[in-house]
Amino acid sequence: MADLLSTGISGLLASQVGLSTVGHNISNVNTAGYTRQTTTFNARAPQFSGGYYIGQGADATSVQRAYSQFLTQAVWSASSGQSRAVQYAGFTAAANNAVSGSANLQTALDGFFGAVSDVANAPIDTASRQALIGKANTLVATFRSLSSQFQQIDKQTNQQISTSVDSINSLAKSIADLNGQIQRASVGGAAPNDLLDARDQAISQLSQIVGVNVSDAGNNMVTVSVGNGLPLVNGTASTQLSTANNPYDSSRLEVVGPSGSIISSQLGSGSLGATFDFRTNVLDPARNQLGRAAIAMTDAFNKQHAQGIDLNGDAGGKFFDIADPAVLNNSNNKGNAQVTATVTDVGKLGASDYIVRYDGAKWVVSTTAGVTVPSTGTGAAGDPILIDGLAITVPSGTPQAGDSVQIQPTRNAASTISVVVSDTNKIAASGPLAATKASTNTGKGVPGKLTVTDVADPNFRTPVDIVFESPTTYRVNGGPLQNYTDGDTITGNGWTLKLSGVPAANDTFSVKPAGSASGDNGNALALADVANKGVLDNGVTTVGKSYSQLIAQVGTAGAQANTALDAQQSILDQAMASQQSLSGVNLDEEASNLLRFQQAYAASAQVINAANTIFDSLLSAVRG
Structure with missing residues (x-):
């Protein structure tokens, strides 16, 4: 009866372990990173009795995780990629909001050049000139607002870098501590499953921040490295990363390894890698393109403004001002x-x-x-x-x-642009020259388009009289006789003139410096045409097109980021599904196991009861 009692007790104890494991699984169904555990049973060595063996019951030999290193590492890799895509998409969305928000540069450009056209229509009207200065200040404020928004996003990348490094250090220390606990708890070959799960979960969280490479370090410990093989966790020791100012630009943070070297460029995966990639591949090009547009606007408008005459009779000065390229010394x-x-x-x-x-x-x-x-x-x-x-x-x-x-050259240019002109009289709306016809003319010819070709010509401001001796011939200041056909261009000292209509014999046209308050709008018309003038890319790209390129540049990056996010999310979902199909807790399955072990437990109790009854019967027979 002792053997039967022992057999029953073994089944009872084995079923109790199974019930405890199932209960543990059910309790942790919502625990992040938990791996389903299973109980392994083995039959005890039988006892030889005469010509046969009698079984001695069963033992619960181990409690193991339903675990696959391959599937787990696939989840870590997918998690790193998905986290990177989420971060990148978030930052590109912020950049998109900046260029397409209420501070729309194209609207400001249209308003400004519309005001220039209004001055061309009424060149000596004070209200039109004041409105132009107002629109110029609005344009400058828009450039600065966009630049400020980009600078704010830059600050957000710094905050993200600092937070990420703190999290990496905390998780690395946690993984190293868990390595030590697992090593101490691995007694007699038994695996401390819950500690292993905790370490895997910490590695999973780390992989979301930065790509990791995990290898076996022996004694149930792991080595975790990041970047180009930098050991972050080695046994029970962890390496602490830090941040430092960029050696050129102190407003920016970089990640520094234990040797003091910058390792930012090595961190390509995870949310931290996405932060650096966004800063390099989206934010900096966007800021540079915006500054490039501001420089182009300043240069083109100032050059044309300098060719005009203001209401005081002076040559036009700077209309806009902008800083020179930034030169940043290396701190080393x-x-x-x-x-x-x-x-x-x-x-x-x-x-x-x-x-x-x-x-x-x-x-x-x-x-x-x-x-x-x-x-x-x-x-x-x-x-x-x-x-x-x-x-x-x-x-x-x-x-x-x-x-x-x-x-x-252009990074912060948009934040430095300013309007120099505040006095309406200083707007050089008049062309430097004015073309007029004599009051005694009898023909139908009138001055048409007067174009400045070389303001540096030494005789540029010398007054010129063009006298037609016939409808087809003329002299300039009594010079040689020149032939004329309707529509021909008359060339002077750094200027050209076209007439509209056919002149008659003895008709006279004059080209001379424009006087103050002349009402001429020649330069205002040219200033309005700056909107359509190719300035950048060797005279191909206008200021407005440059801004359109900025919008397209950021928009394309955003669209690509969203596409990448969809793809990475799908990869993560598939990896998680594969891993959870093996390691996840299924309540239906656990309920079935619970019932199975309950029944086994009850049956083992009946075996013990039967052994007790038989033993009592034997005692009664002996006493009787």
Whole structure:
């Protein structure tokens, strides 16, 4: 009876372990990262009795996780990709909102050039001139508002980087601590399942921030590395990352490894990698494109404004002002060279930023992406380094080998644009020259389009009389006789004139400097035409088109980000489904197991009861 009692007790205890495991599964059905556990049973060694063996019952030999390392790592990888896509899509949406929001630059441009046209229609009207200055300030405010919004997004990337690094350090320490707990708890080969789940969950959370590579370190511990193999967790030790200011731009944060080197470019996966990718591939190009449009607007409008005459009779001065390109010294420079940069040709100005590095003998220029840029010049005051519409000089100081500066030709230009003109009399609406006809003319010819071709001509402002000796011939200031056909262009000293209608013999036309308050609108018409003038890309791209390119650039990035997010979400869903089909808790299955172990437990109790009854019967027989 002792054997039967022992057999029953073994079944009872084994079923109790099974019930406990099922109960644990059911209790953790909503626990993140929990892996379903199963109980393994083995029959006890039988007892030989004569010519046969008698079974001795069963033991619960282990409680194991329903676990696949392959499926788990697939989830980590998919989670990293999905988290990256979510972050990237969120940032690109913010950039899209900035360029397409209420501070719409195209609307401001249209309003400004509409006001210029109003001045052309009424060149000496004070109200029209005041309205133009108001629209100019609105345009400037729009440029600055967009630049400010981009700067705010830049600050958000800094906050995200700082928060991510703190989370990485916390999770790395947690994983290292769990490595130690798992090692100590792995007694006699038994696996501490719940601690293993906790470690896997911590790794999963880490993979959402940065891509991880997990390998077996022995003794039930793991090694976790990030980036290009940087060990983040090694056994019970964890590496702490930190942030530091960018060596060129102190307003930006970079991730620094334990050796002090910047590892930002190595973190391509997860939400942290997405933050750096967005900053490099979307935000910086957008800010540069906006600044490029501001520089183009300033340059084109100022050049045309300088060709006109204001109501005081003076040549037009600057209408807009804007800062020179930013030159940022590397904080690790050993020398004291001072580098400056100016825009010399807006038509050649690109949207790149540059690194200018001294190699010990000369200055070498490359883009921030590392592409070498062909250049001429030494950087001396009389021999500037010329690249992409920029002139770079080193007016003072001595560089040391390895010293470098970053040049941002357009990055912050939109935040520095301003309106110089505040006096309505200072708007140079009049052309520098005016064409008139004599009151004694008898023909139908009237001055048409007067175009300035070379304001630097030494005789540009010399008054000219054009006298027709017949409808087909004329002299300029009594000079040689020239033939004329209806529609011909008459060329003067830095200007051309077309007549409308046929002149008669002895008709006279004059071209002379425009006087103050003349009512001429020649320059105002030319200023209005700046809206349609190709300025950038060697005279191909207008200011308005440049802004359209910015919208398309950011919009395309946003659309691609959303497409990538859909794809990554699908990959994650599939990976999770595969992993959960093996490791997830199914309440229907657990209910079935619960009933099975309950019945086994009850049956084992009956075996014990039967053994007790038989034993009592034997005792009674002996006593009787």
